[in-house]
Amino acid sequence: MLRRYSRHLLIPEVGLAGQRRLSRARALVVGAGGLGSPALQYLAAAGVGRIGIADDDVVDETNLQRQTIFSTADIGRPKAQAAAERITALNPHVAVDALQLRFDESNARPLVALYDVVLDCSDRFPTRYLVNDACVLEGKPDVHASIFRFDGQIGVFTRDHPCYRCLYPEPPPAGSTPTCAEGGVLGVLAGIVGTWQANEALKSLLGIGELLTGRLMLVDALAGRTREVRYERDPACALCGESPTVNDAREIAYGEAELDATLDEIEPDALDAALRQWTLLDVREPHEAVLGSLDGAVALPASELEARLHELDSSRSYVVACRVGVKSRWAAQRLRDAGFTRVRHLKGGLLGYAARHDDFAFF
Amino acid sequence: MTVRVLAFARVREILGSNDSTLTLNDGARVSDAWAAVVERAPALAPLARSTRVARNGEIVSGEEPLQDGDELALLPPSGGG
Numbered sequence: 416m417l418r419r420y421s422r423h424l425l426i427p428e429v430g431l432a433g434q435r436r437l438s439r440a441r442a443l444v445v446g447a448g449g450l451g452s453p454a455l456q457y458l459a460a461a462g463v464g465r466i467g468i469a470d471d472d473v474v475d476e477t478n479l480q481r482q483t484i485f486s487t488a489d490i491g492r493p494k495a496q497a498a499a500e501r502i503t504a505l506n507p508h509v510a511v512d513a514l515q516l517r518f519d520e521s522n523a524r525p526l527v528a529l530y531d532v533v534l535d536c537s538d539r540f541p542t543r544y545l546v547n548d549a550c551v552l553e554g555k556p557d558v559h560a561s562i563f564r565f566d567g568q569i570g571v572f573t574r575d576h577p578c579y580r581c582l583y584p585e586p587p588p589a590g591s592t593p594t595c596a597e598g599g600v601l602g603v604l605a606g607i608v609g610t611w612q613a614n615e616a617l618k619s620l621l622g623i624g625e626l627l628t629g630r631l632m633l634v635d636a637l638a639g640r641t642r643e644v645r646y647e648r649d650p651a652c653a654l655c656g657e658s659p660t661v662n663d664a665r666e667i668a669y670g671e672a673e674l675d676a677t678l679d680e681i682e683p684d685a686l687d688a689a690l691r692q693w694t695l696l697d698v699r700e701p702h703e704a705v706l707g708s709l710d711g712a713v714a715l716p717a718s719e720l721e722a723r724l725h726e727l728d729s730s731r732s733y734v735v736a737c738r739v740g741v742k743s744r745w746a747a748q749r750l751r752d753a754g755f756t757r758v759r760h761l762k763g764g765l766l767g768y769a770a771r772h773d774d775f776a777f778f
Numbered sequence: 779m780t781v782r783v784l785a786f787a788r789v790r791e792i793l794g795s796n797d798s799t800l801t802l803n804d805g806a807r808v809s810d811a812w813a814a815v816v817e818r819a820p821a822l823a824p825l826a827r828s829t830r831v832a833r834n835g836e837i838v839s840g841e842e843p844l845q846d847g848d849e850l851a852l853l854p855p856s857g858g859g
């Protein structure tokens with residue numbers, strides 16, 4: 416069995432003692448996706464004794480462009496199970512916990528407590544805050560990474576160093592930042608960043624080198640460049656600051672609960688608040704939109720809606736607006752018919768909104 | 779003064795550039811630089827509270843004063859994995 420690790424044994428920083436240490440170590444990987452795929456395989460190959468894989472999803476064909484732990488034959492199978500089988504095939508000496516569940520506030524702290532290091536390979540903000548909070552509270556390192564198109568970020572959060580909330584006290588408004596599924600991601604970037612995550616986790620387990628604590632590593636795959644930025648613990652941090660308000664691992668309120676999507680209208684007075692999370696779809700014709708629109712609006716004239724429906728993203732939330740609120744009602748219904756589930760139209764149109772807002776003039 | 783602006787992830791995408799320059803009045807702070815960037819790309823406005831800004835490799839608050847030749851990095855959190 417030691418022969419398998421002979422290239423590790425030759426490195427003084429690992430050696431026999433380090434390899435034994437790895438064989439007794441336990442790592443939890445939250446999310447078996449783009450980042451989890453390489454991370455899991457390198458942790459297993461390195462001989463980490465026990466590896467937990469938390470994922471409640473199944474393998475989809477669109478995953479295979481970057482999630483290299485899966486095969487075409489795995490499509491439709493639970494990710495935790497398929498990944499566990501791959502790991503066992505790679506290294507039968509590794510004990511695998513295939514956790515076919517969603518990492519949530521009901522299990523976060525008990526799960527984290529069972530492992531020595533956690534790799535946050537998830538793909539949603541509430542899970543990222545939850546992993547951070549559970550790790551800091553349980554005193555376990557959170558090896559964090561995220562990817563977007565060509566850009567990756569990697570950092571390690573521990574009880575003795577700044578945490579994710581020190582770095583990012585607030586998530587972006589729901590709907591403002593696409594996921595990989597919505598915005599796309601370069602497949603190989605997931606490989607680069609997830610492998611880097613495995614490196615940080617292995618260093619943490621071995622107790623060697625310098626961890627990415629208080630430093631955020633930025634990977635720009637397009638420029639072929641990495642940078643790092645330093646940051647300090649935030650005395651006002653809700654979790655690790657001087658007067659914490661987060662004392663347990665609870666999922667943050669996030670999402671689009673403010674607006675009831677079952678209603679089909681929105682009052683002009685509610686538009687400003689709604690647009691913090693919803694996107695304004697301006698369906699006025701060019702000749703009606705003399706004085707422009709609101710910041711962040713998507714312009715798609717009603718006359719072109721049918722032909723350009725594919726430009727819209729059915730996973731996003733839209734407030735449809737026209738000049739007086741007639742065409743927008745029709746356009747909103749057209750979107751619902753096409754499978755958009757979060758659509759409302761602006762009652763009274765942009766003229767009605769402008770009448771209540773002196774600083775806007777939409778004629 | 780002139781500062782260099784590096785943009786990442788969602789901010790880069792909205793701004794349409796990962797490396798640009800801004801000309802600001804003397805005495806400008808990080809918040810003034812952000813306001814100038816939002817003027818260039820108004821769709822960035824909703825990301826104001828979540829995006830962190832690093833000045834010469836160090837994450838700072840909006841109050842941080844700027845100097846000619848500074849390099850700013852605009853860092854939005856990204857959730858993708």
Ligand SMILES: [Zn+2]
Nearest residue numbers: 578581652655
């Ligand atoms: Zn903190």
